[in-house]
Amino acid sequence: xxxxxxxxxxxxxxxxxxxxxxxxxxxxxxxxxxxxxxxxxxxxxxxxxxxxxxxxxxxxxxxxxxxxxxxxxxxxxxxxxxxxxxxxxxxxxxxxxxxxxxxxxxxxxxxxxxxxxxxxxxxxxxxxxxxxxxxxxxxxxxxxxxxxxxxxxxxxxxxxxxxxxxxxxxxxxxxxxxxxxxxxxxxxxxxxxxxxxxxxxxxxxxxxxxxxxxxxxxxxxx
Amino acid sequence: xxxxxxxxxxxxxxxxxxxxxxxxxxxxxxxxxxxxxxxxxxxxxxxxxxxxxxxxxxxxxxxxxxxxxxxxxxxxxxxxxxxxxxxxxxxxxxxxxxxxxxxxxxxxxxxxxxxxxxxxxxxxxxxxxxxxxxxxxxxxxxxxxxxxxxxxxxxxxxxxxxxxxxxxxxxxxxxxxxxxxxxxxxxxxxxxxxxxxxxxxxxxxxxxxxxxxxxx
Numbered sequence: 365x366x367x368x369x370x371x372x373x374x375x376x377x378x379x380x381x382x383x384x385x386x387x388x389x390x391x392x393x394x395x396x397x398x399x400x401x402x403x404x405x406x407x408x409x410x411x412x413x414x415x416x417x418x419x420x421x422x423x424x425x426x427x428x429x430x431x432x433x434x435x436x437x438x439x440x441x442x443x444x445x446x447x448x449x450x451x452x453x454x455x456x457x458x459x460x461x462x463x464x465x466x467x468x469x470x471x472x473x474x475x476x477x478x479x480x481x482x483x484x485x486x487x488x489x490x491x492x493x494x495x496x497x498x499x500x501x502x503x504x505x506x507x508x509x510x511x512x513x514x515x516x517x518x519x520x521x522x523x524x525x526x527x528x529x530x531x532x533x534x535x536x537x538x539x540x541x542x543x544x545x546x547x548x549x550x551x552x553x554x555x556x557x558x559x560x561x562x563x564x565x566x567x568x569x570x571x572x573x574x575x576x577x578x579x580x581x582x583x584x585x586x
Numbered sequence: 587x588x589x590x591x592x593x594x595x596x597x598x599x600x601x602x603x604x605x606x607x608x609x610x611x612x613x614x615x616x617x618x619x620x621x622x623x624x625x626x627x628x629x630x631x632x633x634x635x636x637x638x639x640x641x642x643x644x645x646x647x648x649x650x651x652x653x654x655x656x657x658x659x660x661x662x663x664x665x666x667x668x669x670x671x672x673x674x675x676x677x678x679x680x681x682x683x684x685x686x687x688x689x690x691x692x693x694x695x696x697x698x699x700x701x702x703x704x705x706x707x708x709x710x711x712x713x714x715x716x717x718x719x720x721x722x723x724x725x726x727x728x729x730x731x732x733x734x735x736x737x738x739x740x741x742x743x744x745x746x747x748x749x750x751x752x753x754x755x756x757x758x759x760x761x762x763x764x765x766x767x768x769x770x771x772x773x774x775x776x777x778x779x780x781x782x783x784x785x786x787x788x789x790x791x792x793x794x795x796x797x798x799x800x801x802x
C-alpha cells in the first residue's frame with residue numbers, strides 16, 4: 365500500500381515540459397488573435413444582418429458550440445484526408461482551436477455590439493463620422509471593452525481544452541506529459557506537475573489578457 | 587473490404603450516445619450536489635472554508651479536464667487498486683462540474699440586492715432562514731438558464747473521458763473509424779450525435795434566459 369512519491373523523476377524532464385509549454389502558448393496566441401478576428405467579422409455580420417453571411421455565421425456558431433472540441437479535432441485530422449485534404453497535426457490543432465474560439469467569440473462580441481446604446485450611433489452620425497469610423501470607434505471598441513472579461517475566460521477555456529491535442533500527436537504540454545510518464549512510469553506525479561503548469565499558465569494568461577486588453581482598449585479615452 | 591453497413595454503424599453509435607448521456611447525467615446530478623456543498627463553503631463566514639472553496643474552484647477551472655481525469659485515474663490506482671475508466675470518468679467529471687456550478691450559483695446569489703439581506707435580517711431571520719426563504723428562491727430563478735447552459739459543457743466534456751478508455755460516443759466513433767476506414771463519415775455522425783444532445787439544451791437555456799427576464 366505504501367507508495368513513494370518521486371517528483372524528482374519529473375523535474376529531470378524540465379526541457380521536455382518547457383518545450384510543450386511553449387507550443388501550448390504558441391497555439392493559444394494564434395487562436396486568440398485569429399479567433400478574435402473571426403469573432404469581430406462574424407459579430408458584425410450577425411448584428412447588422414448582412415446577408416447571406418449572418419445565416420452562415422449563425423450555422424457556424426451553433427455547429428461548433430454544440431459539439432466537443434475533441435470531435436472537431438478528430439474530424440479535421442482524420443476526416444479531411446479521406447476527402448483529399450491532408451493536414452499536419454500542428455495545423456489541425458491550430459485550425460481546430462481557431463475555429464472553436466471563433467465560434468464563441470462571434471456570440472460574445474455580438475452581445476457586446478448589441479448592447480450599444482442607439483443614441484451613441486445617432487450622436488456619431490450627427491458629428492458626421494463615416495460609417496467605418498462609427499463602427500470602429502463608437503461600436504466596436506466599447507463593445508470589446510464590455511465583453512473583454514468574457515472573451516478572456518473563453519481564451520483560457522480554449523487554452524485548457526488544447527490539452528486533448530496530444531491525441532493527434534501535436535507536441536504540446538500534455539503530449540510532453542504523456543511522453544514523460546511513459547519514460548519514468550510516474551504517471552501520477554507527471555500529470556500532477558503538468559496540471560500545476562496549466563494552472564499557472566491559466567492564471568498568467570487571464571491576468572495578462574485582462575490587464576493588457578483593458579489597457580489597449582481604453583487607450584486614448586477619458 | 588468493408589463489412590459494416592450504415593445500419594451497423596448507426597446502431598453502434600447510438601449505443602455510444604447512450605453512455606454519453608448516462609455519464610453526462612451522472613456527472614450533472616452528482617456535480618449539482620457537490621456544487622451545493624462548495625457553494626455553502628464559499629458563502630460561509632469562516633475564512634478557512636471560503637479559502638478552501640475558492641481554491642477548489644480555481645484549481646478545477648484552471649486545469650484541463652483531461653489532466654483532472656488522468657490525476658483521478660492514476661491517483662486512485664496508486665494504492666494498487668485498478669479502477670475502471672467509467673468510475674474515474676464519473677468522479678473526475680463530478681468534481682469538474684461541482685466547481686463550475688458552485689461558481690455559477692455564487693454569481694446568482696451575489697446578484698441578489700443587498701437590501702434583501704438587510705430586509706430579512708430586520709425581520710430577525712437568522713442566516714439559514716435568510717438563505718432558505720429569501721435569497722435562494724430568488725437566486726434559483728436566476729440560476730436555471732445558466733445551469734442548463736452549463737449542462738451543454740458537461741455533455742461535451744464527457745468526450746474527454748474517451749481518452750482514459752471509457753467507451754462512449756467519441757470512443758465508439760474512434761473504433762468504428764479504425765475498422766471502416768471512413769473517418770469523415772463516422773466523425774461527422776459522432777458530431778451530429780453530440781449536436782442532437784446539446785442543441786436542444788442550448789435552445790432551452792436561451793429560451794429560459796428570455797422568459798425569466800434575466801440579463802447576464
